[in-house]
Amino acid sequence: MKRSYTQRARAQSAEANRRRILDAAVTLLSSRLRSDIRLEDVAAEAGVSVPTVLRAYGSRARLIELALEKVLEGMGAELERPEPGDVAGSVTAWFDHYERFGDAVVRNLADESDPAAAPIVRLGRTLHRRHVERQLGPRLAAVPEERRATVVDALVCVCDVYTWKLLRRDMGRPRDGAEATVALLIESLLKGE
DSSP states (O other): OHHHHHHHHHHHHHHHHHHHHHHHHHHHHTTSOGGGOOHHHHHHHHTSOHHHHHHHHSSHHHHHHHHHHHHHHHHHHHHTOSOTTOHHHHHHHHHHHHHHHHHHHHHHHHTTTSTTTHHHHHHHHHHHHHHHHHHHHHHHTTSOHHHHHHHHHHHHHHTSHHHHIIIIIISOOOHHHHHHHHHHHHHHHHHTO
8 A cells, every 4th residue: 555655646746847847948938049948947947857857758859849839828828818809908918928928039030040940930920820810800801802911911010029029129118008009000900091
């Protein structure tokens, strides 16, 4: 009976370590380039040793891949909080996301020539476009068919992390003013102004 208890306790401890390690990698991914995350950093953040990280995930590449999946899952849920068609709510969700991850995203975009970063950047672009189309889709129905593809392209640009960076970082605009600017641009595009 004691052996069964010991094995169960070890399994629970190993699972708790796996969760802490993955959470640590997710935390680091939100503030650093993927290439800048070392196993030593993950281990320190999780309160475990590097060999424990490797026992839990096998390799740095596998850990980072799983952490990225978790980050993207969380981003998707966060960004889909507002109802489709709600421009102000969608802009706020984008800004919530960019305030949290924008600087790291911009760094990853700058590192796009790195073969490890390129697939992440491509996936991010695809997901961003899909999200813009989902969130603004009900409003796009009123845009004439011959203009719709151009308007979608413009909306993807307006809602992009670079627009956030330009307003918040480069121009130093307060968040509420920056959000109002993006909402104005979206509404202007949707109304054909």
